[in-house]
Amino acid sequence: MKGVIFMAALKRSERGFVRVSNTVIAKLAGYAATSCYGVVGMASKSSTDGVARLLKMENINKGIKVKIEDNKINISVYIIVGYGINIRTIGETIQTNVKYQVEKALGMQVGSVKVVIEGIRE
Numbered sequence: 001m002k003g004v005i006f007m008a009a010l011k012r013s014e015r016g017f018v019r020v021s022n023t024v025i026a027k028l029a030g031y032a033a034t035s036c037y038g039v040v041g042m043a044s045k046s047s048t049d050g051v052a053r054l055l056k057m058e059n060i061n062k063g064i065k066v067k068i069e070d071n072k073i074n075i076s077v078y079i080i081v082g083y084g085i086n087i088r089t090i091g092e093t094i095q096t097n098v099k100y101q102v103e104k105a106l107g108m109q110v111g112s113v114k115v116v117i118e119g120i121r122e
Helices: 022-034 059-062 087-106
Strands: 006-013 014-022 037-047 052-054 066-067 072-082 110-121
Touching: 006 022, 014 022, 022 037, 022 059, 022 066, 022 072, 022 087, 037 059, 037 110, 052 072, 052 110, 059 066, 059 072, 072 087, 087 110
Parallel strands: 072 110
Antiparallel strands: 006 014, 037 052, 037 072, 066 072
């Protein structure tokens, strides 16, 4: 279905369909992102004051937005990085690692990985 945004990824196999929720995809992407050198953790912005907060590992999926469109997974990753880390390099590393890990785990194509750096910590 072209142009339709789904709330879960559908993978067709010879026996039927497998539905993978966006929460599961977000957790996969979060674990892949936080395994990269220089990432302090996932970030969540407060709607009241706009300040980025570091998320605990059990809430890792709240720092990720997932959209499935045209049978491709589009992921936005919101992170906090360590001070002194090259921003461009860490962004490219996260994009590569998240794309590889999600495609490997799900067997579906990742269309894009957008990295948003919400803060820097020492």
